Amino acid sequence: MPGNAVELQGVSKRYLLGEDHGANLRETITVLGSRLVGRARPRPPVEEVWSLRDVDLEVPEGEALGVIGRNGAGKSTLLKVLTRITEPTTGVSRTRGRVGALLEVGTGFHPELTGRENVYLNGAILGMTRKEMDRRFDEIVEFSGVERFLDTPIKRYSSGMYLRLAFSVAAHLEPDILVVDEVLAVGDAEFQRKCLGRMEMAEGEGRTVIFVSHYLDAVLRLCPTTVWLDAGRVVKAGPTADVVGAYLSTTVQHMGTREFASDPSAAASVTAVRALDPSGRPAVLLQRDDPVTLEVRFVVRSPLPTLNVAVSVENLRGIKVLDEAWFDSAPEDRGEPGEYVARVEIPPVLPAGEYSVSAWVGTAYETVVWEPDALGFRLEGGNARSDRLLELGLPWDVRRID
Amino acid sequence: MTSVADRWVENRAPTGWHKVDLRELWAYRELIVFLAIRDVKVRYKQAVLGMAWAVLQPLAGALVFTLVFDRIAKLPSDGIPYPVFAFVGVMVWSYFTASVQTAMSSLVGNVGLVTKVYFPRMAAPIAAMGPGLLDMGISLLILAVLMAVYGVTPGIALLALPLCIVVLVALTFGVGLILATLNVRYRDVKGVSSLLLQLWLFASPVAYASSVIRDRWAALYALNPMAGLIDAFRWSLLGTPAPKPSALIGLVILVLILVAGLAVFAREERRFADII
DSSP states (O other), X not given: OOOEEEEEEEEEEEEEETTSTTXXXXXXXXXXXXXXXXXOOOOOOOEEEEEEEXXXXXXXXXXXXXXXXXXXXSHHHHHHHHTTXXXXXXXXXXXXXXXXXXXXXXXXXOTTSBHHHHHHHHHHHTTOOHHHHHHHHHHHXXXXXXXXXXXXXXXXXXXXXXXXXXXXXXXXOOOSEEEEESGGGSSOHHHHHHHHHHHHHHHHTTOEEEEEXXXXXXXXXXXXXXXXXXXXXXXXXXXXXXXXXXXXXXXXXXXXXXXXXXXXXXXXXXXXXXXXXXXXXXXXXXXXXXXXXXXXXXXXXXXXXXXXXXXXXXXXXSOEEEEEESOSSOOSSOOOSEEEEEEEEEOSOSOSEEEEEEEEEEOSSOEEEEEEEEEEEEEEOSOOOOSOSOOOOXXXXXXXXX | OHHHHTSEEEEEOOOSOOOOOHHHHHHTXXXXXXXXXXXXHHHHTTOTTTTHHHHHHHHHHHHHHIIIIIIISOOXXXXXXXXXXXXXXXXXXXXXXXXXXXXXXXXXXXXXHHHHSOOOTTHHHHHHTHXXXXXXXXXXXXXXXXXXXXXXXXXXXXXXXXXXXXXXXHHHHHHHHHHHHHHHHOTTHHHHHHHHHHHHHHTTTTSSOGGGOOHHHHHHHHTOHHHHHHHHHHHHHHOOOOOOTXXXXXXXXXXXXXXXXXXXXXXXXXXXXXXX
16 A cells, blocks of 8 residues: 655744845854843844745655645745755654655756766766666766767756756656656756656656646646645645646636725835726636737826836746836836826737736836736637747748649 | 665754764765765866876975975974975875865855755765875875985884874864854855964974974974874874874864764754755
């Protein structure tokens, strides 16, 4: 009967900001000194950040678990505790079997060393024995496709070659528990496909896989169960489709329209961000084949010469597909106090999917308001082919020439 | 793999002092070797003279010492030709400073490793002890040539050489561990330590014989583990008088340094990834 491969019980992780960072010997000595003479100044306030809070988790042997959540939700910290890179502040994390962590490709690669030397070094760093490396060396090299450059220092490699070699070593790890963090964010589509393929293989071989990603498609495909972290806590855990659905419904919680409480002392505030359908109504779902209008309402309270407003649109993989500003030049004759409505129409060029809108108000010299991920919208319909940023329906010219 | 698979590995909140997990370090022995080899390889890559530096450096050091301290300052050397005498001191001291400095930066120089992979952190300073041993091996060969040229023959004490080397590595490792731990938190350690190492050099019988230190200074001098150690190397290699019994005080200090280093490092190592 297969038991668990990973267990976390009440794991919390606290980081202290403002204490360890920027500490130097002089400050420490000054503080110690002033305490000795009894003139202890109050310590500068230390800000606590809980990256993880009471996380309980069990992963049965041979299962693949997805971990999703926004930036800063604690996903990476979870992996670091799990792989013992850092220790929890409270609670305990247990793993059974050899853990292979892929938190970054090419960890420990040294630019002066040759490809061959780096393969062995990286293998050792990732926990492979020399015997395993000897056995799999040819396979690794073949998979990477950089045979010809094996005896070249990798500082002469292109970034693509570097990535392929690094990934190739990692892909030939044979851990009992494979931990992967957002590796898909780097590299081209080809690389990402290879990466996913290897993970599917690992799963097929009965390894336990823990996979952190923004790339929900991949999580859906690879992992039967998923946990969703937010602000260090588990919000929901269970079958991936349910968890992803719940997760999406909160990012699109502000769908169609979002109003902001504004700070009356600020020079300017955004009061609302909306996504409008062709008839000008805030819409929850928009048709992929229709233009979408993004609206930003904002108040300017004191004159802001060279006033400007911008919106950017990111897809769910975190790629910024649009970043449009009202003006790219900066004439001085605008920025009178008052209420403004800014609208920009996006023609039907984006493929179906979820998008996140950020709004910015500022001047040529400074950012006055920045509302990241202010709003989500979903485009439906159209051709369901994924993996593209634009869907333009460009005209073709194809004819027989024989 | 099955033996590992049956064992639970725990990661829990720290509770005070830890002991050093020797079994785990043994499991990571290949990584230690690879890290040491990497340091050696990187050092000689893209250097026109390559490995010749390993020969030139100690020779140049002994030459400078001979010119300055023998010809100009006329320091005593226990009746041994000064170049041979100084060469032994320079060899021991070079191993010590170079390896201490490598150990000190073994973690802050590998931030990517510390924050992105797990390995017993002590592997890095252990690996730092390696490259210097290679240099010392080369220096010993040069020394053999110098001794033949100057007609110095070692005695039976030569058999104690491996023990001398073990003790030297122990001292170097202890100091290296303390500095590596401090360096993770305070980058000032680098500057402060190079100053202290320079002072330590003059407080050690590298360029002169420890027999010149007399009276009340001798007691203070005995506190320096390096003093007795260099004396022991010369006794073993050149047949100078054996270290005085007071050198045992230095040995006790050495053990204290090593234990302190191990304890401090083992206590702090699991926080390194958070503060580095």
